Amino acid sequence: MSAVPSDLQYTTEHEWVTSGEPVTIGITANAADALGDVVYLELPEVGSQVTAGAVCGEIESTKSVSEIFSPVTGTVVETNDEAVADPGLVNQDPYGRGWLLRVEVVAAGPLLSADEYAALTAS
Amino acid sequence: MSDDLTQDPARRGPLHAEHLTLGAAMTPFAGWSMPLRYTSDLEEHRAVRTAAGLFDLSHMGEIRLTGPAAGAALDRALVGNLSALAVGRARYTMICAPDGGVLDDLVVYRPGADQYLVVANASNVDVVLAALRERCTGPGVEVTDESEATALVAVQGPAAVRVLEPLIADPDERAAVVGLRYYACTFASVGSGADAGGAVRAMVARTGYTGEDGFELYVTADDAPALWRVLLAAGATAGLVPAGLACRDSLRLEAGMPLYGNELDRTTTPYEAGLGRVVKLDKVDADGAPLEFVGRGPLAARAGSEPARVLVGLQGLSRRAARHGYPVVTPGGTVVGEVTSGAPSPTLGHPIAMAYVTPEVSAVGTDLAVDVRGRPEPVRVVDLPFYRRPASA
Numbered sequence: 412m413s414a415v416p417s418d419l420q421y422t423t424e425h426e427w428v429t430s431g432e433p434v435t436i437g438i439t440a441n442a443a444d445a446l447g448d449v450v451y452l453e454l455p456e457v458g459s460q461v462t463a464g465a466v467c468g469e470i471e472s473t474k475s476v477s478e479i480f481s482p483v484t485g486t487v488v489e490t491n492d493e494a495v496a497d498p499g500l501v502n503q504d505p506y507g508r509g510w511l512l513r514v515e516v517v518a519a520g521p522l523l524s525a526d527e528y529a530a531l532t533a534s
Numbered sequence: 535m536s537d538d539l540t541q542d543p544a545r546r547g548p549l550h551a552e553h554l555t556l557g558a559a560m561t562p563f564a565g566w567s568m569p570l571r572y573t574s575d576l577e578e579h580r581a582v583r584t585a586a587g588l589f590d591l592s593h594m595g596e597i598r599l600t601g602p603a604a605g606a607a608l609d610r611a612l613v614g615n616l617s618a619l620a621v622g623r624a625r626y627t628m629i630c631a632p633d634g635g636v637l638d639d640l641v642v643y644r645p646g647a648d649q650y651l652v653v654a655n656a657s658n659v660d661v662v663l664a665a666l667r668e669r670c671t672g673p674g675v676e677v678t679d680e681s682e683a684t685a686l687v688a689v690q691g692p693a694a695v696r697v698l699e700p701l702i703a704d705p706d707e708r709a710a711v712v713g714l715r716y717y718a719c720t721f722a723s724v725g726s727g728a729d730a731g732g733a734v735r736a737m738v739a740r741t742g743y744t745g746e747d748g749f750e751l752y753v754t755a756d757d758a759p760a761l762w763r764v765l766l767a768a769g770a771t772a773g774l775v776p777a778g779l780a781c782r783d784s785l786r787l788e789a790g791m792p793l794y795g796n797e798l799d800r801t802t803t804p805y806e807a808g809l810g811r812v813v814k815l816d817k818v819d820a821d822g823a824p825l826e827f828v829g830r831g832p833l834a835a836r837a838g839s840e841p842a843r844v845l846v847g848l849q850g851l852s853r854r855a856a857r858h859g860y861p862v863v864t865p866g867g868t869v870v871g872e873v874t875s876g877a878p879s880p881t882l883g884h885p886i887a888m889a890y891v892t893p894e895v896s897a898v899g900t901d902l903a904v905d906v907r908g909r910p911e912p913v914r915v916v917d918l919p920f921y922r923r924p925a926s927a
Contacts, residue, residue, distance in 0.1 A: 444559065447570075447571060447574075447575040447780055448574050448575045448576040448577075450576075450878045450880075451854070451855075451878060453853075453854070469854070469907075471854065471855060471878065472575065473575045473576065473579070473780065473781075473784050473877050473878055473880060474575060474780045474783070474784075474877070475857075476855070476857060476907075478907075502574075
């Protein structure tokens, strides 16, 4: 089981989110491992609105597909074109080059600390 | 993300410790804890297409029928003509309910004149065993469940011969394995040359579920770890890697092979699945009279009529893949079928799917759509299989 970075916050749906403005959002290593090799990302348009707890995209592997739930409410200011072109980055570096989108936050949804997320996935 | 990340404890096969040593991600499958992947689904898939993969299939069920009446008993119990199967050959067949619905699809081997080995899907072993015990009674046939004591290891891929050949010390056995025809079986002792004393006795069959050349090796559960290690070590130079159930599913889908629970189930007859050829309606008994096998009446009625739905291949024309259970629709939005299996094809680079659709939209070239989570994605009916291995392999 991979370590959970302590400087991020998490959702129960296995997304991570940075602090700061705008925030960066991705999926956890735990989630990437469960999906298997990611082969396709569908991310929201830059300029579109996302809502905390609502679906904002899809992440597809050979084996399965999962929806991406936005950890925050706000406006999408950037998406990771590099990861869209090479979705394997989500597996290789889920907390780094495999980030998914950046959002100007209006409001954050309910988020977990690293310890809380680690406890959630340890069970 | 909404994937269930929990893993249930389940039955452990004889190679469980090997998988953990290799760092496999384990997954519950048909009541077993099985390796889903060791490193990467895509890498394992590609290794099988270009070199070789090593699969643990010990969860499959092995049921042996012995005795002089075994072949005749299977003729009554299954849809195929197993008494006509030559010794040393194998056949893909099915066991049906009295109404013609498929209870399981099977590979049946005839390793000896009075010996048949019936290999069932893990999820159906109990059903198949109960049906065979009920149907194969009387003198001259005995039904034995060997699932627990038997391990199955598969070497699949174009390098399969290169991996296995040097591990068989006896020249006659080696020649028999190398020359083995597709859907044939023989016996051989398999081991590393340095450890000839530790060779493992195996029934070696040229069968598989990947669309590649390859072998399936049936050994005792006790012998499985030694065989597994010797194959892994010897195969490394040929590019063999351990391969999990995730790539097994994407490989069989590319090869257009049905999976019980997806393309086949109790409500489906072999005809709808495009596998009517396995039903031998003209089977006769020892006296030359028509043979009443289980399911014959309803199957004979189906054979002469167009099924209400047919299994087709669909090529995705966009990026989002159709998945099991998604509706197939016309360009106008009318529902005409349902996807049974679907995934992005690692070999072809676009989504592929199998689906049951109404006959009027089943012709190759027909443009349809699949409702992928609320949005129609364009697909086209194509021939199965999606992938055929190069003829030289």
